[in-house]
Amino acid sequence: MGDTTPFLKIRNLTKMFGTFTALKDISLNVNEGEFICFLGPSGCGKTTFLRAIAGLDIQTAGTIEQAGKDISPLPPSERDFGIVFQSYALFPNLTVNRNIAYGLENAGKSKKAIKARVAELLEMVGLSDQGDKYPAQLSGGQQQRIALARALATSPGLLLLDEPLSALDAKVRTFLRHEIKDLQAKLGITTVMVTHDQEEALTMADRIVVMDHGTIEQVGTPLEIYREPATLFVADFIGEMNQLPATAVNNTSTKVGDIELVCNEHTIAQGQSGILTIRPEDVVPHGKGARSPGAKDPIKTPQNTFDVTIKEMEFLGSFWRASLTSKKLHDHELIADFSINAVSRMALKEGGTIKVELPEQALRFYAADN
Amino acid sequence: MVDVPINTAHLGPTIKPKTGRDAWIMRAFIVVIGLYLVITLAFPLYAMLSKSFNTYAFDLSRYEIQVNTGTGWGDPITVEDLNEAVKKYKPEDLKTSSDGRLPIVEMIDGFSFRSKTLYRLRNTTKGSAYLVGSERITDTQWHEYTSNEFRRVFLKPVVATGLDNFVQYFSNPSLFNSIYNSLFIAIVSMVITITLAFTFAYAMARSKMRFKGAFKVIAMAPILVPSLLPGIALVYLFGNQGMLKVLMGDQTIYGPIGIIAGSVFFTFPHAMIIIQTSLSISDARLYEASDALGASKIKTFFTVTLPGARYGLISAAFVVFNLVITDFGLPKVIGGQFNVLAVDIYKQVIGQQNFEMGAVVSVVLLIPAMFAFAIDRIVQKKQVSTLTARSVPYEPKVNRRFDNIMFTYSAVVAGLIVTVLAVCQFAALIKFWPYDLTLSLVNYDFDVMDGGGWGSFTNSIKLGFMVAFIGTVVVFVGAYMVEKVPAFGLGRSAFQFLAMLPMAIPGMVLGLAYIFFFNDPANPLNGIYGTMAILVICSITHFYTVSHLTALTALKQMDKEFESVSASLKQPFYKLFTRVTVPVCLPAILDISIYLFVNAMTTVSALIFLYSPDTTLASVAMLNMDDAGDIAPAAAMGMMIFYANSIARIIHHFASKGLYTKTQAWRTR
């Protein structure tokens, strides 16, 4: 992608509903062929953002360029996109075939060409034999795919999806995630999907846009978002995260309870309080049996290593989740995920004591949310 | 959720959304249909309002007169001075109505049209006028007249704006007493109808009694007849020669008793439907909870049923109030000496040709009607918001004793309704009640009676079809545009207001307003006065609100993203409208057309001022025949309306059912 101009170039987008600001000065680039997810809690403005891109609710201020053309004031009919809604909005009185053909008619295409295209699309979403049914006669997942086929029928340059999977049950959802992702990759169509399901975003997106209160908190690949959350909000919103109240000692060190911990560089002034975070799976146990037999058990940051008591243990299928306490942490609870092997080798049980290390690069210090 | 407006200064310029072609077309539709409502509703009402504030008086100071008794012309004096000199007219004599005319010769002592005396007369100011025969003189030149000509000179009043008409109204007890009378019958009818309708609806919703379907059909029957039909039945039953006159004792049916009894009959189905809806949406889970807590049936009734139905009850109460207070046909037929507002309007306009006073009474009638309408709207909004999709419909259980009581009650109510209709049909077939009881069809020989004959029946059918067809198209298209147009906030609000207004306007008031507006020679639309067109327009406007709300309800049930999807696929909105919206909303569209048809067939009040000899109507003919003493033919005509409406309803029923079967594949899973 490099230095080519972005496919969607969004600048300083603001959307007001009366005096309520739903989007605040948002800027974003989306590259051609990219799969972008808008992720955030309910009411953060994801749908509003998507509808602005579609021209369904045009922004109050700011510009949107698509493929080099300023489309900011244009109504939906003069833009180039396909859209799938949470409700699918399939026309109930038209058969599946006619739903898909809806956008192909009066575009100068022959009946035969339309029929062929509909068949191709049905094949693409794997529902070739369902063309003569009405939407109400299909399952939710099938309806979803028909809606997708209808949106793709006119080969738009941009595909917009507003929580397309949220009305489905978990199994179908997981299956369709891959279906949609594969289809998108095959067609190479630039796609923006709204979701409040982080798992969905993490598995499907090339890049995730995390939003809160009408602003963008972070834009990044799923791994970046997960490993290097830019703000405490992102850290908290994505995955499991320990949050320990701490005070800045210097720009690479903080104090939690009585322990001074070395952490990733931060910009918080000395003496200021904040929140120190670490993911449960990043907590490293030490001691006999902590590593596979024969492997070394090096302590990388002795300063960040201390004894804790196992207060509780919970088996979560592929790992154990332990809640750890320590007088030195002033009884702040620390959640840690240990592998099944480690737990059995170390014979960990509730009430036991072990040594844990909080690796420097896994610790991030943020100013407290206000 | 920070609700602080951000500093917009550093933002780029505000984006002005481009209005697409579809949006322009939709706006154009809203404007056109909105203009239709302005012209057929707002303008006429305005004309009527301003009429009520118009007062007319002769201003004698605006004329100068000169007399020549054969000895040369005397000095010109104002007619005011002349009147002063002869002391002919007192100031109150000079008040008049819009077509008042004052004979000038009355002020000339010893006037004789044979005398040789000559007269000269002139308007001293522009704006005053006098008539010579039918010629209207408005210039300020002197005109000379012989005595013979002068006896045909009349002064015309000048118009002023003021509250005089209202002062006059409220200083005349025989007029303002009608306010009490109208409120009295409306409130008493309201209490009785609500009690009866609630019990009936309760039986339908909460009992396992048999024949529910038949009872429901019978309970709806009064909607199919004009409001004056029960009046005619009551005359036959309890009138001066009534079959059951003895039951009346020393009371008379001609008056409040008759009006209230008839009002209960014709408002019953309206109240029943509203209450039944509110009972059927109350949540079954509440009843189960109440049962589980061991509450008695009576306690459940007062703690669950009544509160659950309260919005329905209030709404129904005000609907009944409004129907009764604005009704004209029934009090006209059976009101006797008991004056009510709606009949007063008729008497002022038709009887006394006092249009200004008719306008004043209309304004007075508007106040309670608007008030009842406003309350109903507020309550309806509340009821909608209490409706949740998760509520479980209540399924009554068998309870012998309760079911039997409810069955008996419903059978009595249904029996009374059937009785009213049967009496009318019977009366229509009797040669000459009570003297010649042989069966005959003489009463159907409408052509030999007042009212327009069989032609008025065919006119009514024609009107019904035209109103149903044109009205449904206008209403549904208007509702669609206003519901789906992007942006255009101000236009939408204005349209919504105009669409809701007709419900608050009594038919009599609308009809009278039409006279003022359309019968004005200066109005370019004057040509439709006296034609079928004005009857169609008036009916559509009169019944606009309920139709509009029905259409809106259906449209709101459609996925609101259909338009978005269609636009994203570059398809024009009218493709979506014809291919999806109309087919999906077809049941509601059929409901609107039958509503318009039935109402156009039965209405009297809206059209009584507007029909012409070429456009007589069945319902109006009923009234006129009754007025002329031909009560049996009036009953016969009423039953003809009933049968026509019944057939329309049956067709509607089968059309809806057929449609349902045909579209079942996509409507249900």
Ligand SMILES: Nc1ncnc2c1ncn2[C@@H]1O[C@H](COP(=O)(O)OP(=O)(O)OP(=O)(O)O)[C@@H](O)[C@H]1O
């Ligand atoms: N038409 C509107 N008028 C007023 N406020 C609105 C309107 N549409 C959205 N909002 C407000 O803007 C904010 C963002 O709404 P939006 O629908 O974009 O949220 P979302 O992130 O999509 O949430 P969800 O996950 O619940 O769908 C919300 O606070 C919402 O109440």
Ligand SMILES: [Mg+2]
């Ligand atoms: Mg949303």
